[in-house]
Amino acid sequence: MRDTSFLRRSQPVVALVLVVVSIGIPLWLVLVTAAKSQGEALNPDLSLPSEWHLLENLGQVWTQGEVLWASLGSLLVVVPSVVGVLLFGSMAAWILARRATRLNAVLYALAISGIVLPPAVVTVVLLLRQLGLAGTAVGMIGVYMGIYMSTVIFFVTGFVRTIPDSLEEAAQLDGASPLKVFWLVVLPLLRPVLATATILVCLYVWNDVFYAFFVIGGRLDTLPLNLFRVASAGLYLNNWHLIFAYVILMSLPLVVVFAVAQRKIISGITSGAVK
């Protein structure tokens, strides 16, 4: 048993070394490079900048990269997508979980097939053009809702099945309309699973660049699209200090949210997955 106690004592050291090497080095690179002058950042390395230009670089990116507009664009797309997919998804999931008809079983299978199957990203553009939604926020929101609806329905249906339906029945007997039952009884009960789904969908949509490129590329700016443009543009080639300043600005909102709600988020993600 001697070797186990040795393992036990060295475990914190191993953990810390791993954090420093695998997470610390890349993040350190971002920080020091974002604080360097253009000349120094030409070949990004781990050395400290001779002079700190962090705020200056952040300021330059803020104005040149149109971060404010891009943030607004991101919010404009992310907020309605997340709210919509959660609301409509849980409405459908409630029915799918409570009425076990054969038709509903088929509908459920169809609804969750999107978890596995990849969205048809090219033809969706064609469809949006025909609908007159190409390049608009509405089109983008619809596409995101279509992509993540399956995930939400899957998580919420599984959750609804675990909660007893006596509360809903009681409310119904008291004469509440289905809409009222859903809004006042069911939705509050779904809070844990909706929290999980919100985190996951926010994470994906906030950081998405692939689908955004096809649907709204060049029309509406979001933060990742802008980063992509900024980093691919010849203008910014080798301007690592600006790229990383942008990375800092863009990651900050999520990191702050995470830092504040860290415990909730971790338990939310883990409780949903392993059942």
Place this chain on the structure above:
Amino acid sequence: MWFMAPAFAILLVFFFLPTVFNFVYAFTDWSGFKSSINPVGLENFTDLASNGTLFRSLRVTVVYAVLVAIFQNLFGFGLAVLLERDTLVNRVARVFFLIPVLMSALAVGYIFQALLKPTGGLNRLLGIDYAWLGDTTWTIVVVALIHAWKWMGLSMLIYLAGLKTISEDIVEAAHIDGASRWRTFWAVRFPLLAPAITFNVATALLGSMNGFDVAQATTGGGPARTTEILNIFIYRTFGQGLFAQATTMSLVLFLLVALMAFPVIYVLRKREEVL
């Protein structure tokens, strides 16, 4: 019944219809250069197959997905085992490993591009000048490692949750029966992690087959198109106005995922049932 209407309307318009379109437009000459769209039969497929693009992209995508699934699960599992006990150090370490999960995959790609440049941080640190992202054989492994690095925190969380659900009694029973720690772990606790393994392997496979950001930001598909996964090809040909080719590849991706994902999930689920 009408509670399900919004969700299914969105799924129909933004998910199923584009998928159906995929099966139609893959057999046409739709492009950005002319206004008419005519059926051409299997021409797109034979073109892509005859110049080798089809099979190279398929091979690259499958290799990439399998590598990511392996690395992401090894890392996530290792971290979960290492950080299992609820000490202060471990809690802090877990939070750090979740930072890459929150960051945009595009940003992660740029960080590693800077770190792995021939004159970049890692080579300086090691005192060598290996072109990490310029090797036609090994770069795909490097890119898969980066993808796994980004998502290993999420896998870690899922495995941690899985370890937590295993009751103390079973482990104690094994101890009383005289099993060593090592044997208890592999013979008792590891098999009970089956649901977590299913979830993690499936999500890693799906996530990497639909991958784009990491590969685009590190190599852009190079060198010599050896890391050109399907979505990068779709993005590139779409940008060139070759919509039909992009659609064809999108259909290929759809079929690949359908063919690969369902058997994998089925096999993993079967393993769970045996236990």
